[in-house]
Amino acid sequence: MRALVVDPAAPAGLRISEVPEPEPGPGEVLLDVGHISLNHGEIAFATRREPGTVHGYDAAGVVVRAAAGSPPAGARVIAFGAGAWAERMVVGADAVAEVPDSVDLADAAALPMAGLTALRTLRTAPILGKRVLITGASGGVGRYAVQLAAMGGAHVVAQANRQEGLAELGAHEVVSELSGVAPVDLVLDNVGGRLLVDAWGLVKLGGSVQNIGWASGEPAVFEPYSLFAVGRSKSLNTFGDVSAPAEDLSTLAGLLGSGRLSPEIGYRGSWEDVEAAAKALLRRDVRGKAVLELT
Ligand SMILES: NC(=O)c1ccc[n+]([C@@H]2O[C@H](COP(=O)([O-])OP(=O)(O)OC[C@H]3O[C@@H](n4cnc5c(N)ncnc54)[C@H](OP(=O)(O)O)[C@@H]3O)[C@@H](O)[C@H]2O)c1
Structure with missing residues (x-):
């Protein structure tokens, strides 16, 4: 499969590369990823990670293989976990939430890291x-x-x-x-x-x-x-509490579905052009979130 991997020599420190398909273990869900979103730290510090690492934490897509307690195969979901910027992602069942039918998966992809962080810090x-x-x-x-x-x-x-x-x-x-x-x-x-x-x-x-x-x-x-x-x-x-986010992801997706929360996407593009998105984010040209489609 293809994935955005860390490459210190590439513009923005990331390039699309062929990597092995991930294999879900017990309690893990396999997703077909359609959209990802970028977070400031992931872009600013991408090259601090081991070259070849599949990067990113935010994804939206469809469940290919379910796990106990996860949304079923075929469900439209958002997920938070390492290795999200890839055609397929494996993530713990406690880090995946179903997205209401009324919510576009591109909008939902904007939620995980930024939404969880906002929600959890406000709860302190x-x-x-x-x-x-x-x-x-x-x-x-x-x-x-x-x-x-x-x-x-x-x-x-x-x-x-x-x-x-x-x-x-x-x-x-x-x-x-x-x-x-x-x-x-x-x-x-x-x-x-x-x-x-x-x-x-x-x-x-x-x-x-x-x-x-x-x-x-x-x-x-x-x-x-x-x-x-x-x-x-x-x-x-x-603040860095990213434990078991499924319930909070579900809350955030529900708020999008009811129209009470706006996804606030300031940049949309293809993951083929991650460099342009990364530059816009670091230049402070993005109002809110940058969401990329896996084309
Ligand atoms: N602890 C966690 O778990 C966690 C989770 C998510 C994010 N973060 C961190 O939280 C921070 C915010 O994340 P984010 O995704 O909201 O980032 P973002 O979308 O890039 O927003 C950062 C905001 O900071 C302001 N800013 C002030 N000085 C800046 C500068 N020199 N360069 C860039 N922006 C500057 C900008 O507002 P104006 O241009 O309007 O001034 C900008 O809108 C980042 O440092 C990120 O790494 C931490």
Whole structure:
């Protein structure tokens, strides 16, 4: 079969190559993949992986061989797991979810990593009636986080330089800088660097920051004692919980199906041209997700 594999010599560090068909083991599902989506880290750091590795985590397609507890053969599904950017993918039954008939598989492919990350970081604290700040809100994770936070009853502050559409997705305040923003209860930080430092300064006592990513690539320099406060603790957390995502994938697919969540796809193309998609993502030209079709 063909797959997008890591090749440090290729543009974007990826090329389509012939690889062996994957063989499902016990508890694993075999999928025919039709669409994949790109995530920032996968593109920025592709060449850190072993050359020849089948890359990517997000796929949508059809079940070829089911496993106990998985959707049946023939079901239209999304999946989250290593080796997704290939004509066939093997993934644990606990990382696959059926997609409602009304949802296009190309739209569904946008969901897994970005949607799970947004959903799970928002679940780390109560958000109903709380002020939630999302940095890098114009990106893949950010656009889902804005929608889900608004759905959960939060007052959403979206930080982005590219601000189009964020108010329509549910943001109550849209800012490029954090000066002048009132204190917040929870921060979902996708950017790192100076924004992380500024966001930390806005967190109320008892509040928290989920550091999802570091799209800026810039260092964060905290002033001495800026991590000290009298009263309830503030916390700064890492996020990387990708365990058993099937139920959450199902929730996200259901929200797409009911029209409550928009897939926010800013780039569509063929996987043959992964270079163009990768460049657009890193140039900050993609509003939301980049989805590629396996042609
Ligand atoms: N922890 C996890 O499990 C997990 C899961 C998914 C993603 N991530 C990480 O979370 C971050 C966000 O992911 P994503 O998929 O949402 O990325 P994305 O679609 O590329 O969005 C990142 C956003 O950050 C802002 N940004 C600020 N400075 C930037 C810079 N120098 N280069 C690029 N973007 C910059 C951009 O907004 P403006 O242009 O509007 O300012 C952009 O929309 C990435 O670092 C990613 O690796 C982590």
